[in-house]
Amino acid sequence: MDSAAQRENMTAEPVLSVVVPAYNEGSNVQVFFEALAPVLAATGVSWEVVFVNDGSSDDTQTCLQEIRDREPRVAIVELSRNFGKDCALSAGLAHARGQAVVTMDADLQHPPETVPQLLAQWQAGHEVVFAVRDVRAGQGAGYRFSARAFYFLFRKLSSIPMSVEGGDFALLDRRVVDILNLMPERHRFLKGLYAWVGFRRTSVTYHQGVRTRGASKWGTLRLVRFALDGLAAFTTLPLRVWSLVGALVSGFSFLYIVLRLIRVLLHGIDVPGYESMIVAVLFLGGIQLLSLGILGEYVGRVFEEVKGRPLYVVRKLHGSEAATSPQDKADPP
């Protein structure tokens, strides 16, 4: 390849984009990028890193800006407030330009050393490559049990083969990213969407580090909401199950009515028990409230979707000059 053609090639879009959502990660982003940059350089492909500042209230934006001043292959998508990790990731995916896009956390729990492995699987022809934790580090038995129960339920109810592990740390081919970008849904359960799109998939394992700086943003309540959102986004079975419950209850009631009638005809009218009345009323009332509540969950979600608000609002976009930086010209891909 002559140098003119080489330059031509180099102004093209980068091969690899790394998308990193960051929410109050001021103490992490610098260390994270210092660990990531040499790994990316060693891959030999052109790259960019897209940081999404998810409305951080600490000095994350300043730290990111410092990184970008030194390295023009870094882009920052600055959101107008905190939109949550899945929306931040979506913002990053929409702004990534690479042929392959890796999504990873800024807290160094996803080791940069795994990125070349993901890339190798992609170059071998896989379109979705998950990085899967070898052990769930730092999580109690209760958490592990509920996580497993959730994935079991999810697979049974939605018939989408979502894997237990893997999801947040993954490589996606351009075609997959384009499809995800087309999905307008607001309740973004990205892990489920990754499974929904299909494509040739594989996984590599990694050892999850422990977060040393900053705090995890996942409380128990948030996890429960996450699980409910995930189920509601991928199955309507909870809505339909009430037809079955209703049919069963009516069936049994009808049988009971017949029994009572026969009893009255044979033995005359007796004074009905207070207990059986109150039990029936409370039981049916409970079932009705429960089914209404579940209906409400779905109606609420329909309302959210129907408003069609954007998933995130970008305050400012600091674009990357991925493949045109001096470094790229010095060491061709």
Ligand code: UDP
């Ligand atoms: N994150 C985000 N927006 C949020 C919460 C988290 O962008 O509202 C980012 C966070 O900065 C980190 C990643 O998502 O890069 C994972 O967050 P965290 O470490 O809290 O999750 P965990 O590792 O505990 O699952």
Ligand code: MG
């Ligand atoms: Mg983390």
